[in-house]
Amino acid sequence: MVQASVHADIVAAAIAEFGDTFAKPGEGIIALSGIAFGASCAHDGDPFTGTVSIAYEPAEVICGLGGFARAVATLTSIPQLQEQLGQDLVVAINGALGAKGVLVQIDAHHECLSSRVASAKDSRLRTVTFSGSLADDSARLSAMLLLAGGA
Numbered sequence: 001m002v003q004a005s006v007h008a009d010i011v012a013a014a015i016a017e018f019g020d021t022f023a024k025p026g027e028g029i030i031a032l033s034g035i036a037f038g039a040s041c042a043h044d045g046d047p048f049t050g051t052v053s054i055a056y057e058p059a060e061v062i063c064g065l066g067g068f069a070r071a072v073a074t075l076t077s078i079p080q081l082q083e084q085l086g087q088d089l090v091v092a093i094n095g096a097l098g099a100k101g102v103l104v105q106i107d108a109h110h111e112c113l114s115s116r117v118a119s120a121k122d123s124r125l126r127t128v129t130f131s132g133s134l135a136d137d138s139a140r141l142s143a144m145l146l147l148a149g150g151a
């Protein structure tokens, strides 16, 4: 299970990027959209580039916003699949913040598809990964509307 331990290591490194946390001031959802990234595809090594948007419902603590961007940079420093990147980020955010709920939306352009299939030249892949309170249908929709209004 070499693959699994590589992922455990990179997720642990991403958790360490969050740094100090602060008591949450009140109830709510925090939504950060449009963190740019570039990664290489774990299937074929081709680049994929796009943006990560994150919403979370804090339990006890919140964090500085730079932690999210640093976690994205750490998790894209190894070959990734977009689907796995979303899950790794959800696990890292939960590990750092113990959030009630987390939602990660990723939109990316994959050269492994766009360079090989003419009709997919301008295609983008969107993945939505979630946990906890934001797995609930109406809460998830609210979080996605918040993210759609940003960036």
Ligand SMILES: [Zn+2]
Pocket: 041, 042, 043, 044, 045, 046, 110, 112, 113
């Ligand atoms: Zn690929």
